[in-house]
Amino acid sequence: MAEIQSYTMNFGPQHPAAHGVLRLVLEIEGETIQKADPHVGLLHRGTEKLVESKPYNQSIGYMDRLDYVSMMCNEHGYVMAIEKLLGVEVPTRAQYIRVMFDEITRILNHLMWLGAHGLDIGAMTMFLYCFREREDLMDCYEAVSGTRMHATYYRPGGVYRDLPETMPKYAESKFRGKKELDRMNTAREGSMLDFIEDFTVRFPACVDEYETLLTDNRIWKQRTVNIAVVSPERAMQLGFTGPMLRGSGVEWDLRKKQPYEVYDLMDFDIPVGVNGDCYDRYLVRVEEMRQSNRIIKQCIDWLRVNPGPVIAEDHKITPPTRVEMKDDMESLIHHFKLFTEGYCVPEGEAYAAIEHPKGEFGVYIISDGANKPYRVKIRAAGFAHLSAMSEMVEGHMLADVVAVIGTQDIVFGEVDR
Amino acid sequence: MINPYETLATRIEARFGDQVERVASTCRELTFEVDKDDLIKVATGLRNEADFGFEMLIDVCGVDYLDYGSDEWVTNSATGTGFSRGVERPSVVLDEADEFEPRRFAVVYHLLSVQNNLRLRLRVFTGTANPPVVRSVVDIWNGANWFEREAFDMFGILFDGHPDLRRVLTDYGFIGHPFRKDFPIMGNVEVSYDADEGRVVYKPVSIEPRTLVPRVIRDDNRYSADLKDGADNG
Numbered sequence: 001m002a003e004i005q006s007y008t009m010n011f012g013p014q015h016p017a018a019h020g021v022l023r024l025v026l027e028i029e030g031e032t033i034q035k036a037d038p039h040v041g042l043l044h045r046g047t048e049k050l051v052e053s054k055p056y057n058q059s060i061g062y063m064d065r066l067d068y069v070s071m072m073c074n075e076h077g078y079v080m081a082i083e084k085l086l087g088v089e090v091p092t093r094a095q096y097i098r099v100m101f102d103e104i105t106r107i108l109n110h111l112m113w114l115g116a117h118g119l120d121i122g123a124m125t126m127f128l129y130c131f132r133e134r135e136d137l138m139d140c141y142e143a144v145s146g147t148r149m150h151a152t153y154y155r156p157g158g159v160y161r162d163l164p165e166t167m168p169k170y171a172e173s174k175f176r177g178k179k180e181l182d183r184m185n186t187a188r189e190g191s192m193l194d195f196i197e198d199f200t201v202r203f204p205a206c207v208d209e210y211e212t213l214l215t216d217n218r219i220w221k222q223r224t225v226n227i228a229v230v231s232p233e234r235a236m237q238l239g240f241t242g243p244m245l246r247g248s249g250v251e252w253d254l255r256k257k258q259p260y261e262v263y264d265l266m267d268f269d270i271p272v273g274v275n276g277d278c279y280d281r282y283l284v285r286v287e288e289m290r291q292s293n294r295i296i297k298q299c300i301d302w303l304r305v306n307p308g309p310v311i312a313e314d315h316k317i318t319p320p321t322r323v324e325m326k327d328d329m330e331s332l333i334h335h336f337k338l339f340t341e342g343y344c345v346p347e348g349e350a351y352a353a354i355e356h357p358k359g360e361f362g363v364y365i366i367s368d369g370a371n372k373p374y375r376v377k378i379r380a381a382g383f384a385h386l387s388a389m390s391e392m393v394e395g396h397m398l399a400d401v402v403a404v405i406g407t408q409d410i411v412f413g414e415v416d417r
Numbered sequence: 418m419i420n421p422y423e424t425l426a427t428r429i430e431a432r433f434g435d436q437v438e439r440v441a442s443t444c445r446e447l448t449f450e451v452d453k454d455d456l457i458k459v460a461t462g463l464r465n466e467a468d469f470g471f472e473m474l475i476d477v478c479g480v481d482y483l484d485y486g487s488d489e490w491v492t493n494s495a496t497g498t499g500f501s502r503g504v505e506r507p508s509v510v511l512d513e514a515d516e517f518e519p520r521r522f523a524v525v526y527h528l529l530s531v532q533n534n535l536r537l538r539l540r541v542f543t544g545t546a547n548p549p550v551v552r553s554v555v556d557i558w559n560g561a562n563w564f565e566r567e568a569f570d571m572f573g574i575l576f577d578g579h580p581d582l583r584r585v586l587t588d589y590g591f592i593g594h595p596f597r598k599d600f601p602i603m604g605n606v607e608v609s610y611d612a613d614e615g616r617v618v619y620k621p622v623s624i625e626p627r628t629l630v631p632r633v634i635r636d637d638n639r640y641s642a643d644l645k646d647g648a649d650n651g
Contacts, residue, residue, distance in 0.1 A: 041586035046595060046602075053602050055630050084444045236472045236531060239560025250531065257534050344635045347486075348443035351527055351538065353475075364478055364527065368486045369634045377478040379527070387563035416586060 006034060009398075013042050017120045017402040020412035024389070024401065031397050036390045043416040051376045055342025056082055057155065059376075064150035066378065067414035070109040071141075072101045073356045074414070075154040077378075080260065081352035081363040082156040085345045088317055093308040094158035095261040100299035101144070101153070102261075102354070103292040104196070107203070108137050109357035109409075110289050114210060117282070117406035121223045121399075125213060133206050136199050143167055143192045157318045158311030163303065167195045193300050200297045207289055214282070224278035228392040228404045231276060238391070239384035242359025243288065244408065247273035247281035254355040266295050278407040285409075288357075317343050342371040358382055358409050380414040422447050425535055428468050433459055440540070448538040453551050456541050460557050463528060463537070471528040471537060474558035478525040479568035482518075483598035489631040516545040522574055524551050543574060553579040571596035601626065 006029040012018035021042035027035040047066065051059040063074040076098060083090065090098075111130040118126025138148045143164050145151035153160050167188040172181055187198040214220045230240070235248040245252055253270045255263040271287035273280030311318045319338050320331035337343075347369040353362040359381025366375040385408040392404050426447055429437060436455040440448040451459050463469045522543040529536055543549030553576035554561045565576040566585040573594035576582055584591060593600055603624050611618040 041584075041588070044586040049596055049602060058630075087444070237559045239474055239558065239564075241475075252531050341630060341633060344633070346443060349446075349448070349538075350444045351446060351536070360475065362476060362527070364476065364525070366480065370488060370632050371630070371635075372632050374485060375478075375480050377476065377525075379476040379478075383563060383567075384560055387560065 005029065011401065013039075017405060019116065019405055019410050021416075022386075022405065022410065022412065026398070026401065028398065031399075033393045033396055033398065033401065036393045036401065038386055038389050040386065040412070041416050043412045045417070047417045048376050048378060052373055055371045056345060056373060057338075057342060059373075060154065061150060061152045064152060065413055066380065066417060067109075067356070067358065067361075067382070067411045068149065069112040069411055070105045070357045071149055071151055072098075072105045072153060073109075073354060073361060075152070076102060077352055077354045077356070077361045077363045079154045079156045080354065081350050081365045082345065084350040084352050085348055085365060085367055086156065086317060086343075088157050088312050088314060090158050090261070090312065091309045092262070093162075093303065093306060094310045096299050096302050096306075097159050097163065097310060098154060099261050099263060099266065100196075100296055100303070101140075101159075103295045103299070104137050104140055106292045106357045107289050107296075108134055110285050110292075111137075113285065113357075113406075113409045114282075117403075117409075118214065120402045120406045122219060123214060123217075126210065129206070129210060129213070133199075133203065136195075139168065140192060140196055140199075143195075155311060155318065157314065158309070160311070162310045163192050165191045167192055193304060196296060197300050200293050200300070203293050204290060207286060207293075211286060215286075221279060223400075223403055224282055224407070226275070227278045227396060227400050228407060229275060229277045230388075230392065234391075235276065238388045240359070240388070241381050241384070242356065243281055243284045244359060244381075244385055246271065247284045248276035249273055254353060254360060258353070260352075260354060266298055268292075268295050278403050281407050344369060344371050345373070353379070356381060358411070358414070359385065361414075378414075378417055380417060382408065382410050382415045386410055386415055421533075421535060425469075425533075425537070429463075429537075432462065432466070432468070446536070446538060448540060450540045450542070453541050453544060456539075456554070457552050457557070459539070460526075460554050464557050469537075470530045470532045471535075472531060473529040474526060474554065474561050474564070475529045475536075476525075476527040477554075477561055477564035477568055478527070479572035479574050479596065480523045480525060481572055481596065481598045482521050482523065486634070487632075488634045489628065515547060517543075517547055517549065519545050522549040522572060524568060524574060526554070548573055548575050550575040550577055552577050555579055570594070573597065 006027055009026045009028050011024040011026055013021040013023040023039040023042065025037040025039065026033055047062050051062060060075055060078060063078045064071040066074045111134045115127040115130030141151050142148045145153040145160070169185045169188045170181060187195050230248050232248045232250045235245050235250060240248070249272055251270055251272050254260070256270055268291045271284045271291070273284050315331065315334040320334055324331040325335050345367040347367055349364070349366045351362055351364045353360050360379065361381060362379035364377040364379065365373050368374040389404065389408070393401050422445065426439060429449065430439065436459055437449040437451055440450055442448055463471045520542050524541045524543065526539040527536065528539065541551055543551055551574065553565055555565065556578070562581070563585060565579055566582060568574050569576060569582050570584040570586050571594055587595065593605065595604070603622055603626060605622060606619045607622045608617055608619055
């Protein structure tokens with residue numbers, strides 16, 4: 001019988017551990033991976049081309065749909081690039097709201113990652129635990145923007161509206177009694193800030209719970225320690241950013257190094273890994289959730305005592321209020337111009353980068369002075385990470401591929417764009 | 418306080434001289450235009466020399482400057498005729514010409530120095546050749562691999578020396594380069610399942626192109642040229 005040396009195996013695109021639509025062509029010898037060739041683009045929608053065909057503000061919604069588990073962070077990168085070109089000042093209150101929601105989004109993203117990563121390598125409970133907390137944060141999204149996911153809340157010049165004074169409450173149904181209903185609604189009696197504050201008090205205990213399940217878990221460690229080790233030099237050479245870079249021991253966080261909005265006023269720490277393996281990246285992300293929680297608390301304290309405008313008053317860029325429009329001709333004209341034609345952005349180019357939960361999310365806009373961008377390039381962190389897939393899985397076992405996909409925190413909305 | 422970007426700009430100009438040309442910026446970002454023949458020399462220097470230390474390539478971005486500065490709606494006389502969505506579309510240019518305008522395609526590199534905490538942008542125009550070609554920087558920054566594949570896929574820019582220049586985002590067997598300005602936004606073909614033939618078939622696209630908001634460029638004296646910060650007052 002002929003001896004088979006190595007063979008090719010197809011993984012995905014409809015594999016539950018592929019985190020969406022990843023197709024991997026694996027060259028395997030026995031159970032050992034020799035080479036992995038990721039085929040991406042199954043979710044390619046041409047976002048960058050679509051953005052070119054629309055006025056600036058109409059594309060904010062497309063940003064939500066890039067990395068669809070960290071929606072507001074994508075919007076943030078896009079509106080920051082526009083603001084850079086326009087030279088518009090964002091009110092301080094809006095900056096705090098943005099920072100708060102960026103961090104809420106970071107927790108949302110990391111919870112999704114932890115749940116899915118856990119589920120992929122055998123910790124079913126994680127998924128259920130993480131989604132329990134995600135639900136509360138999704139409710140914050142809903143309270144502030146009306147939608148649970150695709151918020152379109154950030155606008156060039158600020159955020160669309162101020163934080164609401166009430167939280168939506170659970171309604172009565174035949175599945176829950178009065179007592180249960182009251183318990184679920186206790187935290188929702190006050191304003192949205194009260195609700196988030198209640199969450200920040202509860203959340204550290206939840207993270208402890210996740211850590212109890214995983215951090216010292218023998219199976220978890222067997223699946224992640226020494227898997228896909230990336231040296232700091234290689235990580236930089238390959239263009240890694242975010243937790244992938246920090247997991248390898250490079251202390252690089254845009255929130256500290258190139259602070260935007262009010263991050264320079266926040267007190268938080270940057271967790272850094274030592275060995276650059278999947279386990280270290282896990283520890284980094286878990287610690288980031290705790291740090292995000294700290295930042296949210298600081299924002300809540302500031303936002304409680306500092307009312308003010310949340311969007312710039314320049315009505316060439318931001319719409320006037322409905323009340324102003326009723327009896328002011330100029331406001332009416334501004335409103336009409338803004339929603340029919342949009343605003344023209346001065347000629348030039350700008351690159352705005354934010355510390356997205358997955359790494360550096362950058363938006364590069366070239367404007368030729370029109371009301372639509374001339375070219376938009378979205379720099380998605382996951383794209384660079386996925387390109388290093390082959391290097392990371394080489395020499396590992398087939399089952400470790402799933403651990404590597406998990407540790408890269410891949411979401412295809414942003415990889416394929 | 419001395420702006421670190423001005424220091425960097427002076428250093429780069431001193432080190433590379435004629436090989437680089439600074440581009441004025443409106444938002445305090447440093448951009449240099451590099452001739453495509455000098456790209457590898459400049460990139461290697463920027464990566465390896467301690468003065469610069471750009472050890473990370475953040476992004477590679479293809480740009481097609483075909484329609485740059487053109488609008489679809491002449492605004493000066495339009496108030497007399499009313500608002501119209503009837504946009505005259507330019508006829509589709511087929512890229513079968515032997516030569517392009519020399520400043521049609523560009524590749525833009527975004528560099529990041531972790532040790533010095535600096536960013537830098539390089540722009541390389543591909544010149545007149547069809548298909549456009551530039552040297553690959555994969556050997557200098559390994560992370561460029563997929564970014565260059567993407568620029569090839571979307572713009573048809575070839576990267577000389579790339580180890581594996583395949584399409585990355587479009588479908589298997591895709592024809593054309595979708596992000597070129599002469600590629601229609603709704604594409605050229607649509608796919609559907611043909612029950613008679615029992616397979617998926619490609620047909621010419623059937624949807625009508627339409628413009629909801631025309632592209633306009635307005636003179637705005639708030640953004641006039643003398644307000645821009647150039648090489649001397651950045």
